[in-house]
Amino acid sequence: MSPEPKGKTLLDNKTAVITGGAQGIGAAIARAFAEHGARIVIGDVDAAQAQRTATELGADAIGIGCDVTDGASVTALLDAARSAFGSVDIMVNNAGITRDATMRKMTEAQFDDVIAVNLRGTWNGTRLAAAIMRESGGGSIINLSSISGKVGxxxxxxxxxxxAGIVGLTKAAAKEVAHLGVRINAIQPGLIRTAMTEAMPAKAWDAKMAEIPMQRAGEPSEIASVALFYASDLSSYMTGTVAEVTGGRHI
Structure with missing residues (x-):
């Protein structure tokens, strides 16, 4: 669970844009941010689900269809955030897909689709949000990587x-805009209990569990808590860092 607000909440008067925020980890991040006073803009390729999730969060949340592989679509998402709430203070690049297959069987389309959504999508969100934040005096960008980017x-x-590319992107971009007050950090989740991971075969689940020193899967709320830390002034002197939220897996 995300920390309970005490007095002034951590994200008062901030606007947070979250891609892939309609469900799973993205929705958990949206809920945690909303609990701490943020105005929420959810961008998701599933526009209807984005709107439903936003409705659950209350009046200070909107949901919009967004294809992160298309820079114009991400620009429209950010423009909608500024139009609705006046600013973009936090950007969470969370949208992602998997198209798993061994190299022998993977098609070029499967490779390209994953790179386009996960890596180019994060680049689009990072560069376009940073362009806004540098003009407004700063902000926090949070990129969702994965332990898969560390170990393969x-x-x-x-x-x-x-x-792995998201980590390199995060570090390079952080150096470009640090002097402008824009912080960019990454999170590498491990095995997190979501509808997608719980659908995997029991044998695969057990093999992953055996690698985790804490002997349990993580919850989406435990990723959201780290995102909340990066989004807030609690991490005001941190940029270009990578937080592994894995229960100790692959340390």
């Missing part, structure tokens, strides 16, 4: 490459 997993040459 069989069947994920596309996904591991994209998630």
């Amino acid at each position: 997993f069989v069947g994920q040459t596309n996904y591991s490459a994209a998630k």
Whole structure:
């Protein structure tokens, strides 16, 4: 669970844009931010689900269809945030897909699709949000990588490459805009209990669990808590960092 607000909440008067925020980890981040006073803009390729999730968060939240592979679509999302709430203070680049297959069987389309959504999508969100934040005096950008980008997993040459690329992107971009008050950090989740991971075969789940020193899967709220830390002034002297939220897996 995200920390309970005490007195002034951590994100008062801030506007947060979250891609892939209609469900799973993105929705958990949106809820945590809303609990701490942020105005929420959810961008998701599933516009209807984005709107439903936003409705659950209350009056200071909107949901909009967004294809992160298209820079114009991301620009429209950010413009909608400024039109509705006046600013873009926090950007969470969370949208992602998997198209798992071994190299022998993976198609070029499967490779390209994962790179486009996960890596180019994060680049679009980072560069376009940073362009706004540098003019307004600063902000926080949070990019969702994965432990797969650190160690590499069989069947994920596309996904591991994209998630490793997000780390490099985060560090390079952080150096470009640090002097302008824009902070950019990344989170690498491990095995997190979501509808997608719980659908995996029991044998695969057990193999992953055996690698986790804390002997349990993480919850989406535990990723959201770290995102809240990066979004808030609690991490005001941190940029270009990578937080592994994995229960100790692959340390």
